Amino acid sequence: MTQLTISRSVLHTSTVEFKRHFREYLKTLAKDIDTNRVELIEALEWCFDRWEYWRQKFYPDAELMFPFFQSGRRGSEFGHYSTCGSSGQPSVIHIKRSFLMGTSDITVAKLSPTKKLVLLKDHPDRLKFVDQTILHELVHQYLHEASPSAAEYESSESGKNYKGHGPLFAAECNRINETLHPELGFEFVPVRHMKRSHAKVNDVQRPSCAHFTHGELFHAWDITNPDLVGWQIEENRQRLEQALAFYGGAVELVEEAAEVATDFPAPFDSSCAEVCHQQLLGYDQAKDTDLVTAFHLAVLQQMQAAGTLDELLDAIGHSTAPADIQPAAGENGQTVIAIPESGPTVPTSVDSRLPALTQEYPISDPVASLKRIEADITAAGGKAALCKNQFGLKDGSSLSRHLKALKAAIAQLVAA
Ligand SMILES: [Zn+2]
Structure with a gap:
């Protein structure tokens, strides 16, 4: 198979020059338009600066183009890197508008059916979280544009259903985190290939690199893995606490009980038991009670008193004989x-x-x-x-x- 050669320097513009021109262009746009747009442009300029900061820190010698930053309202991803933008521009980093501008509180992670992490819209430190997303997109950009393995990355990781979060991406995340985690006061936690089945044996229980840089800052072990044992769950609890402190209140752990019915509009037909059962089960899960067992016991005791218990056990194929x-x-x-x-x-x-x-x-x-x-x-x-x-x-x-x-x-x- 012939190796793909990648040349993306189509504009022949140096990083610094491009940045200067683009800034001037944005400034002219900002002059005669409404405040919202001025604020948006300021936020985009902040994105350039943060991108430049991370580039100098982790890729000082890489041949990277200065990316176009854009911030639209659509899409579910907080950040996204494209080699080619919708208008044909090369190297585009998209940061979702509500996420960048803090126009609403945003759920950034679901930890369980009742627990989630929320980035607060008015918190002065909320951009610390957005900043980490820019670093994530920079890693995608590097792997596409400037990495010695760029051709391999494009041919093997991008088209797959793990969207560029394969072994090359995970390795870059780990290289960065080995420096970054201690600098932020955290113990280094490795990330794995997005597909657990493809992960390195040692990293199989670690968080997915698809959630770099936040996932491994908030969790030492993959929270979606049902096989975590006591000490891993404890390490996760401590890590979560540390990450919440790191964000200084900009990210909040929100616990809300699942919608719980507190009364029983009993349907007076044969579906009554099924409805009651489901409602009790929902209540138990939300409130950590044990109503279902109590319900079962009450039914069994009644049947025993009435002498119909053996009959029922027979009917479900369970015999005491x-x-x-x-x-x-x-x-x-x-x-x-x-x-x-x-x-x-x-x-x-x-x-x-x-x-x-x-x-x-x-x-x-x-x-x-x-x-x-x-x-x-x-x-x-x-x-x-x-x-x-x-x-x-x-x-x-x-x-x-x-x-x-x-x-x-x-x-x-x-x-x-
Ligand atoms: Zn990604």
């Missing part, structure tokens, strides 16, 4: 009889009405569920066997996923 437990083949072919009291708690007969995995081993009580699931796997002779025989599933993948979720829930309990 030992005769119903079928022998399962053991590892060496010998017959193993499962004992109901200490052994499997799932029904052993295959029945389409069998409860789903997640209901059988509820995540609301992860410790007990994990204990039971492990006992059941052993009794069934493996994950796949348990899934096939007890739940009618084709393989053990659902079970593996649920096991992961249970372990993550336990880790969170430990950390709490």
Whole structure:
């Protein structure tokens, strides 16, 4: 394959010259127009200065063109680098208008369904956050324009679904952060390839380079990874606290309870139970209560009092009678009889009405569920066997996923 040669010096303008001309041009634009536009132009000039600061700091010898900065209202990205702008101009950095101008409070990251980071519109330090985005775009620009691996970057990383956040981008972020993090008073945290499956083994649990420079400033470990253990969750808590202090209140951690229904407009038909169940579950998740379990207990106690509990267990394929437990083949072919009291708690007969995995081993009580699931796997002779025989599933993948979720829930309990 022939290597692509990249020559982007189409304007033959030096960085400094271009900057001077562009500034003069903007100044003429600013003269006879409204205040908003004057402010916007001042903000764009600030962007040039910050770009120049980062360029001198991290790419003093690179042949970089002075980029066009633009700030439109559209798009969801806070910053974006393009080798070619919409009017054909080379090397364009776009900074979203509301983000640059602080016209509204902006959610800059969602940490969980109820927690988010918000950049406050009127805070005097808010541009510190925007400044970091300019550095992110500069790295894209460098990799396209001036890096010795530019051709490789363009051919291998840009067109992919990780939008230029591959191994070359991650390596640059790490090179910069090894200097930047200590300078800002932070411990160095590496970033990984945007696709976790492509990441280096050592960095696989680290934040994605797609969120450079903010992601790794706020988190030591990837918050989207459900397998983080107690000490990693603790490191993340400390890192978040440090980053919030670094931004001096410009970024705020906002916690809001999920929309919670506090009354039950009960539909008087057969869907009543489903509606109540969903509402209780939503309330539990938002308020950290345990209403669903209490609800289940109340129903079971009532059924027991009425003598209808056994009937129900039969109906869902769960029998308390030992005769119903079928022998399962053991590892060496010998017959193993499962004992109901200490052994499997799932029904052993295959029945389409069998409860789903997640209901059988509820995540609301992860410790007990994990204990039971492990006992059941052993009794069934493996994950796949348990899934096939007890739940009618084709393989053990659902079970593996649920096991992961249970372990993550336990880790969170430990950390709490
Ligand atoms: Zn990017």
